[in-house]
Amino acid sequence: MxxxxxxxxxxxxxxxxxxxxxxxxxxxxxxxxxxxxxxxxxxxxxxxxxxxxxxxxxxxxxxxxxxxxxEQAVDAARLLGMQQELLQARLAETDAMLETVTSALRAVREGQTVDLSTLCSIIKQGESAMSEEKWQKVWDTYYTAEEQERWKAAKEAVPEDVQKACERNWPTLIARTEALVGTDPAAPEAQAIVKEWNAMTQVIYDVDPSLMRSAARMYDDMDNWPKDGPVSPFSKEVWDFIKAAEAAAES
Missing domain, CATH: 1.10.1660.10 (Multidrug-efflux Transporter Regulator; Chain: A; Domain 2)
Structure with a gap:
């Protein structure tokens, strides 16, 4: 047995x-x-x-x-309907990322300059969007099952247009932050960046403020994420710079 x-x-x-x-x-x-x-x-x-x-x-x-x-008997129609909704949500996420890539490609073809940091950020975002199973390994390490349920509920509470706007704007914001790494975190440019950063993440924390601490703990320890886990959308240097800029704003 x-x-x-x-x-x-x-x-x-x-x-x-x-x-x-x-x-x-x-x-x-x-x-x-x-x-x-x-x-x-x-x-x-x-x-x-x-x-x-x-x-x-x-x-x-x-x-x-x-x-x-x-339930003794599974409601097949309900089960499949819920699965359909999930797949449609994932498709929407993929469409949003595709829109970001398409916009960047259009800019390049029109002769605009897209720096390497922005390109790398877009690629990282795409990898993250397509690696749900890898992210699950990180979530299971740093979040309780209850916290994961709260994250899911908080994300679902954010209006779809707000989610799409954040997904489109993240790559450029991360690239702009990378360009400031190594500079004074108290400088006006750094303070402007951290305000944008917090505004982007606040859409989730406004729904459930208790999730902020768990997220910070996870990114503080990103060097120890599972080796077969996902590629972080931003580097440890970017995260440390954002924290330093936040500390400078509070001092």
Whole structure:
């Protein structure tokens, strides 16, 4: 009979111990307990965990997954409809990135100069948009399952036109920030950049301010992201410069 401790299951499944415990508090998993109180995961638990992860990858929230797994008969039309909405959202993200690349290409063909930093930022943004599975490894490392649910809810609350505007403007903003790395973070140019930067990120934090600390912790530690994880949209030097500019603004 298959039987794993919580640590063994976390190692075999690639899911953090913290996430497994959270799934249990949400009623998604119900492992047996030994006399000493240790969790024991059997075949049924492993199958449920696989279902949870597949539905999560399909874009469903934990609340939605709990409802679906509790139903005796799956509502196929509802399930497929939700998957359709997810794919349409991903398509919209890809379209927004394509629009950014197309605009940059048009500028080049019209004789405008596009510097290397901007080109690299656009490419990085494109890589990030197409690497959902790689990003999940970072999110699982730095965010609890509950925080991930809050991130998803906060993003969904941001108007679509605002999201698209941010996606279009990020590459240029990052490139402009890279060009200032090494300069005085208290200088007017740096202070203008950090105001733009904060305005872009604030659209999420206005919905849920508690997410700001988790995001800062994740980027503070970007040098230790999983080796098979995503390419960060900006360098550690850019992040450190933004933090220094913020500190200068507060002093």
């Amino acid at each position: 298959t039987a794993y401790s919580i640590g063994e299951l976390a190692k075999r499944s690639g899911i953090t111990v913290r996430a497994l415990r959270y799934y249990e508090t949400q009623g998604l998993l119900a492992p047996l307990r030994t006399e000493s109180g240790q969790r024991v995961y059997g075949t049924r638990d492993i199958l449920r965990l696989q279902q949870i992860q597949m539905l999560k990858q399909a874009g469903f929230s934990l609340a939605q997954i709990k409802t679906m797994m509790a």
